[in-house]
Amino acid sequence: MCSFGQDALDSLYWNTTRRPYSPRMIASTVVVLVYAIIHSLILFVHAATLNVAMNSADSALISLLIGGNFAEIKSTVFKKYNKQSLFKITTSDICERFKLMLFLGLVLLLNCSQGGVNQEMVNDYIYMSFVILGAEMGCDWIKHSFMTKFNYIKSAVYLDYSLVLAGDISHDNTHIDHTHAVVKRLGFAQIPLVCVMFRYLREAARYAETLTHDGDSNHVLYEFAVVLTRGSWAELSGYMLSFFLCLLGLKFLLGYAITYKARSILYGPKEGHVESDPAPKRRQAV
Numbered sequence: 001m002c003s004f005g006q007d008a009l010d011s012l013y014w015n016t017t018r019r020p021y022s023p024r025m026i027a028s029t030v031v032v033l034v035y036a037i038i039h040s041l042i043l044f045v046h047a048a049t050l051n052v053a054m055n056s057a058d059s060a061l062i063s064l065l066i067g068g069n070f071a072e073i074k075s076t077v078f079k080k081y082n083k084q085s086l087f088k089i090t091t092s093d094i095c096e097r098f099k100l101m102l103f104l105g106l107v108l109l110l111n112c113s114q115g116g117v118n119q120e121m122v123n124d125y126i127y128m129s130f131v132i133l134g135a136e137m138g139c140d141w142i143k144h145s146f147m148t149k150f151n152y153i154k155s156a157v158y159l160d161y162s163l164v165l166a167g168d169i170s171h172d173n174t175h176i177d178h179t180h181a182v183v184k185r186l187g188f189a190q191i192p193l194v195c196v197m198f199r200y201l202r203e204a205a206r207y208a209e210t211l212t213h214d215g216d217s218n219h220v221l222y223e224f225a226v227v228l229t230r231g232s233w234a235e236l237s238g239y240m241l242s243f244f245l246c247l248l249g250l251k252f253l254l255g256y257a258i259t260y261k262a263r264s265i266l267y268g269p270k271e272g273h274v275e276s277d278p279a280p281k282r283r284q285a286v
Contacts, residue, residue, distance in 0.1 A: 001039050002095070002187040008032045009191075010184075039192040040199075047103045047196055054107055054128045062128065069139035077146035086147060087161055091186045093140050100136060102193060104129050106200040113204040166262035 012028040019025065053061040076089070108125060148155060168181040183190060 001035075001042070002092075002189045005032075005035050005039060005189050005191070006184055006187060008035050036191050036195065039189055040195040043099070043189075043192050043196045044199060046099075047106060047200065050100075050103050050132075051107045051110065054125070054132075055111065062131070066132070066135040069135055073139055073143045073146070076143055077150065081147050081151045081153070083153060083157055083160075086144075086151075086153060086157065087164075088187075089147070090144070090158070090161055095186055095188050097133075097136060097140075098188075099193065100133065102197065104132070106197065109204050110200060113207045162265050166265040169258060169262035170266060 008028070008031050012025075012032050015022060015025045015028045049061070050065070053065055056062070081089075111121065111125065147153070148157070165182065165185060168185055182188075
């Protein structure tokens with residue numbers, strides 16, 4: 001699904017820049033919209049299932065979700081792989097972990113907006129998050145251990161993978177924007193995830209009125225709920241502008257940190273600074 005979405009978006013971009021008035025432009029737009037709707041629906045079901053599993057008193061559903069990770073081990077470890085196919089599985093696991101952490105954050109936001117934040121709820125959430133993330137990482141570790149062992153692939157291949165991704169981040173050997181190069185390399189479905197995130201944010205905003213009338217004034221989201229439901233446009237705009245500036249600053253900081261780390265992987269720790277020698281000696285993948 002992710003690879004199909006990347007191809008559909010690339011086709012839409014090409015038609016937009018090369019032939020914007022062609023009938024194929026309409027077809028590409030329809031394909032992208034249908035893909036985004038279907039993939040967003042699948043991810044929303046995944047997020048809703050995770051939300052129900054974490055808030056349910058019965059542990060059967062969370063056990064089923066964790067058991068699916070072990071079923072993934074059974075379906076992958078006894079197949080033939082080379083370095084290229086292992087790289088695709090590795091990038092898929094990277095996207096899966098990011099998606100899981102995003103869903104856990106959305107579940108926490110929804111739980112905070114629906115009820116009071118007490119010590120018991122926080123402890124239960126932390127415990128369930130550690131269980132889910134630990135099961136995901138443990139299963140990935142076992143899976144990759146078996147695949148490298150049975151296919152006689154050295155563990156140093158993961159350093160080669162990091163060099164490939166670092167090269168995309170540091171603008172080396174790419175003719176497109178470096179952020180899009182990394183997204184395309186990983187097969188990351190950013191549009192469906194954004195749709196799911198906005199849907200959960202809208203769901204959390206629905207409880208702002210209830211939180212304003214019946215909620216505790218000491219609630220962590222109480223002040224924002226009051227501004228959202230009763231505040232003027234100036235107050236709401238100030239909050240939204242401040243939130244946007246915080247996100248923008250965080251984006252710049254993360255971009256700098258990731259670029260610094262990428263250059264450190266490519267050229268060594270001493271050459272990690274972005275303003276260093278423009279043509280230092282670069283490490284090569286084996």
